[in-house]
Amino acid sequence: MTAPAAKQPESRSFNPLFPVFLKLENLDLLLVGGGYVALEKLSALLANSPQARIRLVATEISRDVKDIVIKHGIPYEERAFRPGDLEGIDLVIIAINDKAASTAIHACCKEKRILTNVADKPQYCDFYLSSIVQKGNLKIAISTNGKSPTIAKRVKEVLNDTFPDEIENVLDNMEKIRNTLKGDFSDKVRQLNHITRVLAPEKKRYRKPLLSILLYAGAAVFFMFAGYFILSYILK
Numbered sequence: 001m002t003a004p005a006a007k008q009p010e011s012r013s014f015n016p017l018f019p020v021f022l023k024l025e026n027l028d029l030l031l032v033g034g035g036y037v038a039l040e041k042l043s044a045l046l047a048n049s050p051q052a053r054i055r056l057v058a059t060e061i062s063r064d065v066k067d068i069v070i071k072h073g074i075p076y077e078e079r080a081f082r083p084g085d086l087e088g089i090d091l092v093i094i095a096i097n098d099k100a101a102s103t104a105i106h107a108c109c110k111e112k113r114i115l116t117n118v119a120d121k122p123q124y125c126d127f128y129l130s131s132i133v134q135k136g137n138l139k140i141a142i143s144t145n146g147k148s149p150t151i152a153k154r155v156k157e158v159l160n161d162t163f164p165d166e167i168e169n170v171l172d173n174m175e176k177i178r179n180t181l182k183g184d185f186s187d188k189v190r191q192l193n194h195i196t197r198v199l200a201p202e203k204k205r206y207r208k209p210l211l212s213i214l215l216y217a218g219a220a221v222f223f224m225f226a227g228y229f230i231l232s233y234i235l236k
């Protein structure tokens, strides 16, 4: 089969990140840090992958983080990171408040060719965490290429409201149909596309509400800032 030609990005700006969905129960992940950001990352990891194989090390571990690691039986040590912590580790998330130490830990990870996320240094990250919409088995990951995690969070909220919870029933039924279809591969693909055509009759009609919401939100933020700067200039 010939590979289809790569699509060129349409807009001037482009997000080159390649999204993948990791099976964290098959990988060993080290989380360095036990403060606020570590809590956020740990919560996101466990909310998506409750069976994730995580270890945690931090000089000081907050009460909230400790409660979670104890509840989930996650091995943890309350001390500074040591290079030996990387033994048998596939992925590392560094969420510490010491820039020099995080640079040094990142260097150790690179030496071992371990994929690393450095919470305070996007330029050192091999991967970013994303905002996640989850409706049963449907999962949508959102990234702004690190430009605005807040907007990623807002887009998630919009999509969460857009997709009905019943989408899970649709997936269950589609799985049943998929398993009963006869014919060769291309015939099955044709039948599956035919059955689901009602879900996307006219793409443009669906794009509009989300696009409008984002444009209105963008305009509102712009006018808020413009108003603030004009007023502070006048009142000076």
Ligand SMILES: C[C@@]1(CC(=O)O)C2=NC(=C\c3[nH]c(c(CCC(=O)O)c3CC(=O)O)Cc3[nH]c(c(CC(=O)O)c3CCC(=O)O)/C=C3\N/C(=C\2)[C@@H](CCC(=O)O)[C@]3(C)CC(=O)O)/[C@H]1CCC(=O)O
Residues within 6 Å of the ligand: 040, 041, 044, 117, 118, 119, 120, 121, 122, 125, 127, 128, 129, 130, 131, 132, 142, 143, 144, 145, 146, 147, 148, 149, 150, 151, 152, 153, 156
């Ligand atoms: C999506 C989400 C996933 C998650 O963390 O699970 C995530 N950040 C979230 C929230 C959030 N983070 C920050 C705020 C405060 C407001 C703001 O700054 O906007 C809020 C909003 C809030 O908390 O409300 C601050 C912040 N974040 C980064 C820096 C460092 C820098 O930019 O230099 C700083 C400044 C630190 C400082 O100033 O000290 C960096 C990253 N944050 C990313 C992901 C990656 C890019 C994702 C993308 O491509 O968009 C990247 C690059 C690396 C990474 O962390 O993987 C999660 C939303 C969860 C949800 O959906 O609810």
Ligand SMILES: NC(=O)c1ccc[n+]([C@@H]2O[C@H](COP(=O)([O-])OP(=O)(O)OC[C@H]3O[C@@H](n4cnc5c(N)ncnc54)[C@H](O)[C@@H]3O)[C@@H](O)[C@H]2O)c1
Residues within 6 Å of the ligand: 032, 033, 034, 035, 036, 037, 038, 057, 058, 059, 060, 061, 062, 079, 080, 081, 095, 096, 097, 098, 101, 118, 119, 120, 149
């Ligand atoms: N990526 C993101 O989403 C995001 C969001 C907000 C902030 N940040 C950045 O993340 C960093 C951490 O922020 P925080 O609010 O979690 O800080 P925090 O002070 O709450 O926690 C810092 C943690 O790092 C640990 N630590 C420091 N040096 C260590 C070492 N050598 N080994 C092991 N543990 C060590 C401390 O013990 C503590 O547990 C900051 O640099 C902040 O700017 C990133």
